[in-house]
Amino acid sequence: MNRTPVLTGVIAALTLLLTAPGQAQIAVRGKKIYTSSGVVLTDGVVVLREGKIAEIGPANKVVIPAGFTIVDAAVVTPGLVDIRGTVGLTGIYNNFGHDQDQLETSAAMQPELRALDAYNPQEKLVAYVRGFGVTTVNTGHAPGRLISGQSVIVKTTGNTVEEALMVETGAVLADMSSEALQGSGSPGTRAKVMSLLRQQFLAAQRTIATSEAEAKKVTVKAPGKTTTTSKPAATTTKTNTTATNTPASKTGDGSPRDLRQEMFVRILKREIPLMITAHRAQDIASALRLAREFRFRLILDGASDAPLLLEEIKAAGVPIALHPTMQRAFGDTQNLSFETAAKLKKAGIPFAIETGFEAYVPKVRVLLFEAAVAAANGLSTEEALSAITIDAARILGIEKRVGSLEVGKDGDVALYDGDPFEYLTHCTGTIIQGRLVSSDRN
Amino acid sequence: MARNRGQAGSLSPSDEPFRVKFSLLLFSLFLLASGANAQTNGGTIAFVGGRILPVSRPPIEKGTLLVKDGKIIAVGDSSLTIPADATIIRSEGKTIMPGLVDTHSHIAGPAGGDSSAPIQPDIRVYDSLNMRESSVKKALAGGITTANIMPGSGHLMSGQTVYIKLRGGKTIEDYFIRDSAGNPSGGMKMANGTNSIGSPPFPGTRGKSVALIREQFIRAQEYRKKVRDARGDASKLPPRDLGMEALVEVLDGKRIVQHHTHRADDIMSVLRLQKEFGFKVVLHHVSEGWKVAEEIARAKVPCSIILIDAPGGKLEAVDLSFKTGAVLEKAGVPVAYHTDDGITDSRLFLRSAALGVRAGLSREAALQSVTLAGAKMLGLDSRLGSLETGKDADFIVLSGDPLSVYTHILQTYIEGRKVFDRDDARDALFAVGGVGAGEELRPYLCCADEEAAKR
Structure with a gap:
């Protein structure tokens, strides 16, 4: 067969790419390229140079530089962005004490727990989702406690979390569903949940007020120095790519640091969003109420009953990390629908589809599959792709780096041999920052 | 399975006429509720023009499926003779396969x-x-x-x-x-x-x-x-x-x-x-x-x-x-x-x-x-399990290829009777979900509770 040498060549090239330590220079040719930036290219090329997208356009206009490895695919999309999961904290074995670090149950509120310190980049399930095109995940502590901890935004590659890291704290994760009312140390009623959160926010407001008063004193004493930290709170959207971890509450009065309180301060200062799991309409309404009172950046998570409150959510300008389309419907989620994504789109509410968390199986959901079922139930192909690429990136505040195929963004690309959402199509490759990190036919 | 023999006879003879009458009443109500729906009651229904996947043999383009008294009486291509008194349901563009x-x-x-x-x-x-x-x-x-x-x-x-x-x-x-x-x-x-x-x-x-x-x-x-x-x-x-x-x-x-x-x-x-x-x-x-x-x-x-x-x-x-x-x-x-x-x-x-x-x-x-x-x-x-003459008329009507994510199940028939219709809002609710489609009952998850208990 005369195809064999070609195939061998392709395999050799792929192997070289997979094993090459540095960033290979790749040009991706796609019969169809969904850019998630409003353009769909037929016969297009994406040129990846030093980990970034250097050029993108029609094949007859883009010149592929000499020496670049060419990778072909029927369909090309941006690397997929999972707006909320637990992969890497949750492991394949479901073995408590070994690979189940997604939920600390010792207290109801522990926002100081960093996913950064719990994420295992070598977890098999991370490689698994990478094989289905996922390149960026906002992963962290699971629902199940009022505040279970933080999330971290990582790329699905790297031997260490430091290598994988994009954003140290993606969000602080709260749960206002029925599940958070169970377990030792948890509040027993919904009203108590709200009371506890209000008290925390009031305390954080006092800390900020004290801190600002101190800062003023310093300013008065030494007018030449610029020690004030008076950023306009409403517009701050930090997308730091390096680990800062600076104390947010420099009181200057010598009082000991309180890691827990610092997180509430940062939420109030809108430096990081509070992602609240709420499925029932009444819980969604409570989350909106709390956000109105304290003006933090709210992302609704789950939101099974969102179709019952479209106007309210729209008016509040709150985005949604929507439950997996195929999530099980029972208890708080009993009203969930395959068509919710389409309803949110029609209502103009920003949303992205998440993989969420499963206590049992599947230990991780495949983001592509969840978007596929939404695409089969009212979303267009482009809309469904946006919900797992650019829309997720925007809600997380990382859209300058990932989420679409545009010049200057990270070279994160997913390849397919057909319609990405069809059951019979395979994800044939995943590229992260210009490196082919998966070439399995999944 | 002799041990169950007594079970079917739990109804005493005196109950029987009432039960028959009641069943007839229910059936009449059902007919009224389902309108002009061609639910077999003796007559033949012919599903004509769809792609038929009998499973036991190769697909039939523009096939005909004949159903009578809850059974399949014939499966074939467009040359199959359709009885003159049959109710015809056009199935062009649709796929029919066994339930x-x-x-x-x-x-x-x-x-x-x-x-x-x-x-x-x-x-x-x-x-x-x-x-x-x-x-x-x-x-x-x-x-x-x-x-x-x-x-x-x-x-x-x-x-x-x-x-x-x-x-x-x-x-x-x-x-x-x-x-x-x-x-x-x-x-x-x-x-x-x-x-x-x-x-x-x-x-x-x-x-x-x-x-x-x-x-x-x-x-x-x-x-x-x-x-x-x-x-x-x-x-x-x-x-x-x-x-x-x-x-x-x-x-x-x-x-x-x-x-x-x-x-x-x-x-x-x-x-x-x-x-x-x-x-x-x-x-x-x-x-x-x-x-x-x-x-x-x-x-x-x-x-x-x-x-x-x-x-x-x-x-x-x-x-x-x-x-x-x-x-x-x-x-x-x-x-x-x-x-x-x-x-x-x-x-x-x-x-x-x-x-x-x-x-x-x-x-x-x-x-x-x-x-x-x-x-x-x-x-x-x-x-x-297959669309063959003599088997129960259990089949589904699909909008396209059964192996495509975009295909929806449009109707489900059991023993010749339509038991699900996506065009009926009450049925569609269960197909896609929404308020009223759920239940408070926890689904069967064999080990989730045990795992949770270990936490």
Whole structure:
């Protein structure tokens, strides 16, 4: 067969790419390229140079530089962005004490727990989702406690979390569903949940007020120095790519640091969003109420009953990390629908589809599959792709780096041999920052 | 299955006329409610012009399906003669295939054996079912017409399963698939591996698990001998033992063992027991089936596969692969898929077969895997599982290729009667979800609670 040498060549090239330590220079040719930036290219090329997208356009206009490895695919999309999961904290074995670090149950509120310190980049399930095109995940502590901890935004590659890291704290994760009312140390009623959160926010407001008063004193004493930290709170959207971890509450009065309180301060200062799991309409309404009172950046998570409150959510300008389309419907989620994504789109509410968390199986959901079922139930192909690429990136505040195929963004690309959402199509490759990190036919 | 003989006669003769009248009344109301719907009542219905996938033979473009009195009376191409009095339903652009057979489901809230013992063959799961659960309606929306409802896998033997048709109705009796003697049909649920291991009286190891099962089957052999030796002499018969009676049915091949098993060595243990005692068995889940495909093929034992979106969840399922179906098919093993609902969603049953094809299963085997192959595994293939003359008129009408994500199930028919219609808002609610489609009942998740308890 005369195809064999070609195939061998392709395999050799792929192997070289997979094993090459540095960033290979790749040009991706796609019969169809969904850019998630409003353009769909037929016969297009994406040129990846030093980990970034250097050029993108029609094949007859883009010149592929000499020496670049060419990778072909029927369909090309941006690397997929999972707006909320637990992969890497949750492991394949479901073995408590070994690979189940997604939920600390010792207290109801522990926002100081960093996913950064719990994420295992070598977890098999991370490689698994990478094989289905996922390149960026906002992963962290699971629902199940009022505040279970933080999330971290990582790329699905790297031997260490430091290598994988994009954003140290993606969000602080709260749960206002029925599940958070169970377990030792948890509040027993919904009203108590709200009371506890209000008290925390009031305390954080006092800390900020004290801190600002101190800062003023310093300013008065030494007018030449610029020690004030008076950023306009409403517009701050930090997308730091390096680990800062600076104390947010420099009181200057010598009082000991309180890691827990610092997180509430940062939420109030809108430096990081509070992602609240709420499925029932009444819980969604409570989350909106709390956000109105304290003006933090709210992302609704789950939101099974969102179709019952479209106007309210729209008016509040709150985005949604929507439950997996195929999530099980029972208890708080009993009203969930395959068509919710389409309803949110029609209502103009920003949303992205998440993989969420499963206590049992599947230990991780495949983001592509969840978007596929939404695409089969009212979303267009482009809309469904946006919900797992650019829309997720925007809600997380990382859209300058990932989420679409545009010049200057990270070279994160997913390849397919057909319609990405069809059951019979395979994800044939995943590229992260210009490196082919998966070439399995999944 | 003689033990159930008394059951059908629970109605006293004096109740009968009332019941008949009441049924007629209900039927009339039903006809009124369904308007001009061509629900067979003697007349022939002809589905004409659609693509027909009989499963037992190649697809028929522009096919004709004739249905009368709940049975298929003919399947063919456009040359098939349509009786003059037939009601014609145009099916151009649509696909018609047999109703789906789910070989392993937990819809309607089954609760089999309790925690008192690891082996409870006397338990009949149909005594526990709530047919009003929305899980039943969702299964219909998924095109499932026949299901094997199983008790859980937390026992070595958790009880008798029940094979049902999702006809609708008020009680489980309306759903039974009765055998020629009029008894409800079903299998025997068994399990091995970690799920059925526990603290006493449950076995603590795999060796103990098999020992307990062997002991039980040897007792059943002895019981059977006593019954046979009595030759109908009541004075010589052993005292009736409901568990033993069910196990004798298993030994006699009248009740198929439906066996939960994941790990390769556990699969081999089932095959060893099967060889020793000669019962009929279907291997369920078979996460590591691909590792012992040749051995399974040699034992001539079929497999019903669970397809989960990701491997893991427990140590036994870490090597779960989409490729299992393809590997087993290649080895010559009959392959079915199952939902294990609520582990996977009944509405997405076809998706399991499609993902099997994604990983190398043939299209033909995939279509059989959710229909005829499943029917064979339940011993019901003479009645259902394919579109053939004389079989029950159980079929689904689809908007396109059954293996496409974009295809919707438009109608589901059981015994010639339409039991699901996506055009009806009440049915569509269960197909897509929304307020009213759910239920407060927790779905069956065999091990989630145990895992949670360990936290």
